[in-house]
Amino acid sequence: MQFRNPEAVARLKADFDRQGAMASMGISVADVTPGRVVLTMPFSAAFTQHHGFMHAGVITTAMDSACGFAAFTLMDADAEVLTVEFKSNFMSPAAGQSFRFEGEVIKAGRTLTFTQGRAIALDDGTQKTVATMTATMMAVRGKTG
Numbered sequence: 001m002q003f004r005n006p007e008a009v010a011r012l013k014a015d016f017d018r019q020g021a022m023a024s025m026g027i028s029v030a031d032v033t034p035g036r037v038v039l040t041m042p043f044s045a046a047f048t049q050h051h052g053f054m055h056a057g058v059i060t061t062a063m064d065s066a067c068g069f070a071a072f073t074l075m076d077a078d079a080e081v082l083t084v085e086f087k088s089n090f091m092s093p094a095a096g097q098s099f100r101f102e103g104e105v106i107k108a109g110r111t112l113t114f115t116q117g118r119a120i121a122l123d124d125g126t127q128k129t130v131a132t133m134t135a136t137m138m139a140v141r142g143k144t145g
Contacts, residue, residue, distance in 0.1 A: 013032075015080075035104060037102075056094075070117075086133055114137075115137060
């Protein structure tokens with residue numbers, strides 16, 4: 001895979017930085033390669049559910065962004081990305097000192113791109129996959145804002 005737009009990484013980071021949701025949760029871009037994006041997030045009690053685990057909505061939001069931006073890396077310069085659908089599976093409680101969210105393109109098309117994602121809890125040097133996602137992303141052209 002290769003970037004279809006030479007400005008893909010700069011545009012991705014600028015778009016990511018405009019997302020108030022990502023900033024409020026402390027999520028940042030850790031790595032970008034063609035068809036793959038890794039986001040990271042420190043643990044924050046502000047985003048836990050009633051048992052003290054990271055809330056499923058937070059985990060899903062981060063995986064969606066990782067998958068969406070992974071798709072975006074393979075889109076043309078005139079395209080923006082929107083989520084069409086996703087399915088997430090939770091395999092373990094999301095407990096950890098920090099979290100990594102990986103999004104990867106399975107198949108990129110002109111309009112639809114199919115992705116997969118993982119949420120990984122990091123705790124005292126160990127890693128545990130806590131959730132997975134499959135998602136379809138759409139390239140939107142001719143729209144602004």
